[in-house]
Each structure stands twice: as C-alpha cells, then as structure tokens.
Amino acid sequence: MLKDKLIRSFFVSLWFAVLTFPIMVVRVNTIEDTVTWRWGNLLMVLLGSYALSFLWFIALERKFNGSKKQTRFAKTFNTLRATVGENRNLKLALVAGVLLFVVIFPFITSFYQMSIMNTALMYVMLGLGLNIVIGLGGILHLGYIAFFLVGSYSYALLNIHFGLNFWLALPIGGLLALILGILIAVPVLRLRGDYLAIVTLAFGEITRIVVENWSSLTGGPSGIRSIPRPAIPGLDLNLTDTAKLVYFIMIVLAALTIFITIRLKDSRIGRALIAMREDEIACQSMGINTTQMKVIAFALGSVFAGVAGVVFAANTTFINPASFTIWESVMVLLIVVLGGMGSIPGVVVAALVIKLLPEYLRAFSQYRMLVFGAVLIIMMIFKPDGLLPEKRKHYSFTEDDKAEMKAEGN
Amino acid sequence: MKKTVLFMILLVASVTLIFAQGGAEKAETIKIGVAGAHSGDLASYGLPTVNAVELVAEKINAAGGIDGKMVELVIEDDQCKPEIATNTAAKLVGEDVVAVVGHICSGATKAALDIYNESGIPTISPSATSPALTKSGDYPNFLRTIAPDDAQAVLQVDFAINKLGSKKVAVLHDKGDYGKGLADFAKAALDATSAASVVLFEGVTPGAVDYSAVINKIEQSGADTVIYGGYHPEAAQIVGEMRAKGMKLAFIGGDGVKDDTFIAVAGKNAEGVYATAPVDTTSNPIAVAAAEEHIAKYGEEYGAFFLNAYAAAQALMNAIDAANSTDYDAVMKAFTSEYVETPLGSISFDEKGDAIGVGFSMYQVKSGSFAQLD
C-alpha cells in the first residue's frame, strides 16, 4: 500500500533524525573547546531519509514479491541484450566496433585519458583474476592484493639487484605470485567459508607488514623509486609513447586473461570449480578433489595479479607498501561483486566504471568511499548477480531435439 | 540491417562524445598546477596549500599578473597515493601547466616527479621532506620550501647529545615513510658518534590501543632519551603511557609531533616534550599579513604547511617573473639566482633544489604550548 509506505517513511525519517543527531548536527572540537550546531544538516537528514526510505520500501517490496514488472529502462536494456545476443550480425558488428575502438583509442585521446585507462585496465586484470577465485571457486579472498604486491616488488627488486628488464619480469612476477599463492592455499584449504576469508585477510596483511618492515630488502615504508618504465630496446620512447606502449601491453594481457578464463570455464576444471562453488559437499561426493580445485583456483588467480603488479610498478615508477592495503583488496572485491561473480564482461565493465568514474567525477571525490560502501550494500540486496550477470550455459532438450533423435536413430 | 546500422551509429556516437576533446581556447594565461591530498584523511595537510596558492595568485593577478598574463590555477587531488598521483600529474601535464606547486606527501611526489621531469615542469613542494627528492639528484626539476628530514634528525641528535647529555637513546618510529625515514637518519647520526648510542630501534603500530610492551622495552633498555619519528597521535599516547608509568625520559619528536593536538591529547603529560619543527617565522611581517589574508578570505586560521606553500607560490611567481618567460631552464635558473621575501624569511634555492634560509628549530612544551628554544 502506497499510503502505508508514506507513513512508515515518515517515522523512519524521524528515527534517523534522532539517531544521527549527535554526529550530523553537533560538532565538538575538543582542541579548541568549541561546540557547533549545524541545524541545516538536521533538515537534510529528515528530507533525505524520508525520500530514501520511501524508495527503499518500494524496492524491497518489489524484490520480495518477485515482481516481474520491470522498469522501462530494464526492459529496453534486456531487449537490447537479447537482440544483440541472438542476432549474429549485430554481435559481430559490436565486437568489431569495440575492437576498432580499442585499437585507435590511444591515438585519439590525451596522455591523461590514456593514463587513467591504463590504471583501469590493470584493475580489469585484477578483477578477472579475483573472479577466478571468488566467481568460479567460491572462495572469499580478502587478501588478494598481496599477489599484486609480490608482482610489483619482484620487478622492482630484481631490477635493482640484477638489472632484470621489464619483459622478463612479467613472467617472473607471475611465477613468484604463483608460488605465494600455492604456499597460502595449503593451510587455507581445510577451512570453510568465513574462517577462510579471515585467514586470507591475515595472509594479505602479513605479506604487506613483512614487506613494510624488512627495510634492508624492500626499502621499507619509503618504498622503491625510479623503477624503469617498459621500453623497447633500441627505441627511445617519450612519456606519451610509453603510455601507449603500456596501454597495448595491458590490452594484450587483459585479452589473454579473458581468453584463459573463458577456456577455463569450459574446461573440466572450470566446471568442477563451478560445481564446487554451488555445493561443495555434492561436488565431493561426485568424486571431485575439492582440495586440488581450491589450490588451482587460488594459484591461477594469483598469477594474473602478479603479472598486473609488474606493469603497475613499471607504470607508477614508485611503489610502497601503503598501496597494497586491505582496502585495495576490498576494491577488487567490489569490482567482482559489482560486475557479477563469474561474469567476464561484468567484471570488465565494473573495473572500468570503478576506476574511470572517480576520475571523471573528481569534484565529488570526498563522497567516493561513501558511495562505494552504499553500492556494495545495495548491489547485494537488489542485484546480487551483478550488473552483467554470468550467463550459464543452458543445455535443454526440446521437442525438436526429440523429433530429431527419433528421425536419426531408431 | 537497419537495426545494425542504427546500433553502430549510436555506439560510435556515444563513445566519441565521452572522449571528445573539445578544443580548448588557449587564452594567454599562466597555468599553475596545485596538487596534493584534497580529500580523504590527509586532506588537512593538502588543503591549506591550495588556500595559500590561491591567495598569492589573487594578489599577483590584482597587480596585473606576471608580464601582463593572468595566473590560472589548476587544482587536482591525489589523496597522497602514488598511483593516483601519476594520473594527477598526467592530467596537469595535459592541461599545459607551466609549473606545479605540490605534491604534499613524499611518496606521491616521488611517483609524479618523473612525469613532470620529462615534461620540463618545475615542481615546488611545501611539505615533501624525503631527502632523496633533492639529494639523490634524480629530480632536477624539484624544489621545496621546507628543510629535508635528515636536517631534522641531525638537529635532534645534536640537541640530545649536547644539550641534554643523552648517552643511551631509544629510537622509535611509526613504520611509515616519514616516521621511519626520520628514525633512520637519527640512528645514522647516532651511530656516527661515540658520544651516545642507540639502545633500541623499534617500530610501533599506528592506531594500536596500548603501547605498554614497547614502553616496557624502553624501560628495560636503560635509555635516557627517546627520539620518535612519527605523528602526534601515537606520540601523545606513548608519552602519556610513559609518564603514567613514572618514566621521566626526555622525549624528542619531529615536526609531525609539533602540533597543538599533541598537547591537547597528552594534556599535562605533554610538558617538557621536545620537538623539531621549521623555524618559527610567524612574527615575520609577511607571515602576519598572510595570516590575516587567510582569515579575511576563508574565515578561519590557516592549517598545516600554509606558510611554506605561500613561500613556494611566491618563489615560483617570482622566478617566472624574473625569467621573463615560462621556459623551463630560465625558470629553474631564476630560482637559484633570486632571493624572495616570504613568510619564511628571505629565501633562495641551491643547485639541488633545497631552500636556503629555511631550517629547523627545537621546540619544547612549556606551560601548555610549544616554545622555540634558541
């Protein structure tokens, strides 16, 4: 009942006005011993919470009554998706268009645009990597950024001590991350769900703290600077051209990651992982070695992060442990969740949105984290499958198939 | 077929719209970038710099600009994160700034400097104190209006040995870039002399609820002085716990500790605590005027590094003016050959980019506020 909601919203707004009163309205400064009252905020809370709670109630009711009535926006979006999905020509055209855009992008944009796109692409790779662990394997990994750190530091350190160049560092960074991944997977396997999550978080933090304190090896909190950018031996590239180089490297890497993930999903291992994600016990009783599967998921995810880490170090030219905290892991988690666990286009889109939008909306940067937090909550409640949910392969046996079989065989 | 075409047109159109670079009219202005932490928890270190540069720019523009051209500011946030700082630098370079005031944090500065270096953009920072920025020689385009941390550490050790007669020093840090850096230099200075020795060198975790383990360790080590590299919140807690235990050791902090919040948090335990910080120039007439300007425009007192940023902006404008152009080499030369009257005194710059005429002093908390010792 609409009227019902209007009245309930009224009470809710009163509740919020009282609840948030100390924090929103009063500001106590104990250094200067002042107390400021901001009554404007009270009005804002009253009106804002009224509007929001009203929308919230409507949305909740829709969700729980399994409302099939979609908004016009959702309808058009879905029809668009369906038309493209079914029409082969459209699909090809879309793919061609994207490819064309991807290739000419660096030549039509500025250094700044490329710079932020490169950052976004690194996170696409991170998202895809974590997607394998969470989306395919169902393991909540809160320490993912540790592999990113390993990749970055391996390049930086090997470069300083052994003069290792960027191209060799790429696979080596991935390899080292892989080793760490396997090392971590071993104790972590026996644990379920929430315990698993906290242990991955612990490992992530341990990695960061060790790097932070082992100054003689890693430069400690001051980090490592003047890391050489990627270069083509023989060519002297300026800044803009290096950015273009990084861009193409990232495109190739991202494409590789996407390719590997798609092949993985279709493989035996991939299907075993999905089975494990859905129901671990049923999976075990089917004879699948879940232990092995978990290690594989972990290890694969870590390799991608390691390689992305090498590019990160080369691109930023300065790394320190502060870039690899829990919040960075949460950011990647946000990307995977927002995009849709297990869904490749979803993760790509989510990574681009999360990394590019704040750059375009620099004016609102102080609300960024607030919005991210709210988005996580809202996504989980209303669209847990993400923006572009994973499309599972659908095997069906229809009347036509039946007729066909009849005609063929017997 | 029609659908396909329509779809493609829509796609290309929308994408081009997003990335289209509308040709900016190149007006005759001198663009100066201001980069630092303008949001997030370190914003209080970055925003005062924005205010300072704005005030200086306004003054210059009111007087007719530099060589007739108006000064235009491009203000960008980097949240003190190195990876965002590179993007910020890219943005500023894209906007054709001729110089940058910033960044605020040493880490972000290190990341961004490469980009400015290659683009020939002089960069002057009011607060990045990592010695490597100037001493290493890797960043010829960098200058700063604050003394580097190794100078602080030397002052601390000097003071401890000569004025306090310390023999056994416990050096603590907060495991951060600035704090550990300071502690490392202090340790190096102590190791170089036989007059005193380092009996403990440990890091504490910022935000921990209780530091009794470390403090017990200090007591155990027999130290007579503590030198701390880090910020005031942890320092206040450590000092508080030490005094509560009845430990009367001398405590020497750096400029991260010299903050009124330290005194407010530590209360009566703050009495007698030493801290190094930039020389107090608040009575300098230019500083006084700047403070008044700030209150007039923003309605409150200025924040961290304001005077340093004011001086940096002034030095920059002066250099461009003296060079009569925005050419990189000319401006950099002007920095080293000109003396500028700033809130910090009359300053110039040496070949490496460090400011001449800017130094550190020792302060002590007396009767509830920091007093400069001479």
Next chain:
Amino acid sequence: MSLDYFFKLFIGGLTKGSIYALIAIGYTMVYGIIGLINFAHGEVYMIGAFTALIVAGVFSALNLPVVAILAISVLIAMLFSAGYGYTLEKIAYKPLRTAPRLSALISAIGMSMFLQNYVLLAQTSNFLPFPQIIPEFAFLEPVKQTLRSTQLVILVTTAVVMVLLTLLIKYTRIGKAMRATSQDRTMALLSGVNVNKVISMTFIIGSATAALGGVLITGHTGRVHFYIGFLVGIKAFVAAVLGGIGSIPGAVLGSFVLGFTESFGAGYISSDYEDVFAFIILILILVFRPAGLLGKSTAQKV
C-alpha cells in the same frame, strides 16, 4: 630479562586482551545468532566513542561533576550505538537473511565503509582528544607503574560484562530464545520465538557493549578518530575467530591469547612485527583447530 619485565608484559597483555574482548564479544554474539561476521561492528564502537565525546562536550558546558558527565556520556553513547546497531541490521542484513553467506559478508563490508566515511564527512578527519574521564584511583598509587586506573577499569568491566552476558544467555527467557535461534532458526520460529526480535536484541546488546568499550578504551588511548574502529575491529575479530566464533567465553579467551601474543611478541622479539605475530597465531590455531579454540566443529548435514 627479569621476572619484573615478564610481569609488566603480562599486565600489558592482560590490558590488550580485555580491550579486544569487549569488542570481540559483540562480534561473536552476532555470529552465533545469524552466522554473519558484522564488519560494521568496529564502526559501531567508533560511533559510540564519538557520541560520548560529543555528549561530554555538550554537557561539560553545564558544569556538572565529572562523574555525572561520564555516566551520562556512557549511557547516551550506549543508547545511540544500540540504535545504530539495530538500524544497520535492518538495512544491510535483514534483507539478506536467506541469501548466500557471501552476500551478507560483502554487505557488511559495504556498511563498514559507509559508516567510516559518514563519520569522516559529518565530523572531521582530525584526531580529537578524548577527555580523561576515568580519574586516577588513590589505591593504585603504589602500583601505578604497572597498572593504571584505566587498565583496571577495562579489565573489571570486561569480566563483569562477560559474566552478565553468560548469565543472561543461560538463565533468562531472552537468553533461551537466543540459544534456540542460534541452534536452528526455523525450529525456533516454529516454537513461537519472535526471531526478528531476538536478532534485533542481539545486535542491540552487542552494540551497547561495543559502545561501552568505545568509551573506556578511548579514555585509555586519549583520542578519537574515524578510523579507530577498523583497526581495533580487525584485531577483535581475529580474537573472536581464534577463540571460536559464536562462543562468548571463546571470544574472551581468544582475546587474551591475542593480547598476550602481541605483548610478549613485541616485548621479547620485535615490536615491528607485532601484527604479524597476531595473524600467525590465528593461522596456526585455525590450522590445528579449524573451528577455533573453543569452537564446536559442526558436522555439516548433507
């Protein structure tokens, strides 16, 4: 290293343990009832501390005796934190009760981020000094060097809270309802337990405890900041898991194990790796006892 040194580290560990325990109790209660790790619990703690600061600031202008201001601040802080706890459950967790565990966990992380930044934006990014609300006790003078009044108060409060809550759960009706809900929610519902009310009650009690902890601990450290909840929260959470999440005695035991590990580790080895010791102990314990120290290994029904 002398016995005296050991003893001092022991007291330090005790202090840390009791601090973590006050917060860990809230984590464990919520987990026991709905199987969710309430990441936002640390933020409720922080909001409690902030509220107390604000209330104390407002009331101190009225020139009341310090003890009265302390009492009022604590009570109001507990009240408001309970309100926040109740509200965030209704917003972020209730709609996800039937959803997979992963969703609720992510929603919790989101709520944690949201609350942190809410306080950051609404208040300040600076560290605010917290008034010394617990006076130095006269009878502690001789042992002042080893045990301060704030430490004693926290220790005693933790003990009292633990006893009270255990009694509550064992001997009261609401306690019985809580136990029933945590064992089997559907059956409890069928037996006539108002599950919604029980869950809300749990959050309220847990949050109030967190707020109490917030006030006392902030009185000990001397400062408030929007980020303090997260840092202590992680540790307390580790403690709760270590001791066996879902069990209140487990949370307290885990907290002390953690506190001692940190204190002795820092005191005898190195303070640099303090957090690493804590995490290593966690991993070790979970490797050998996957359900935590006092946790019950629940057989999973297929």
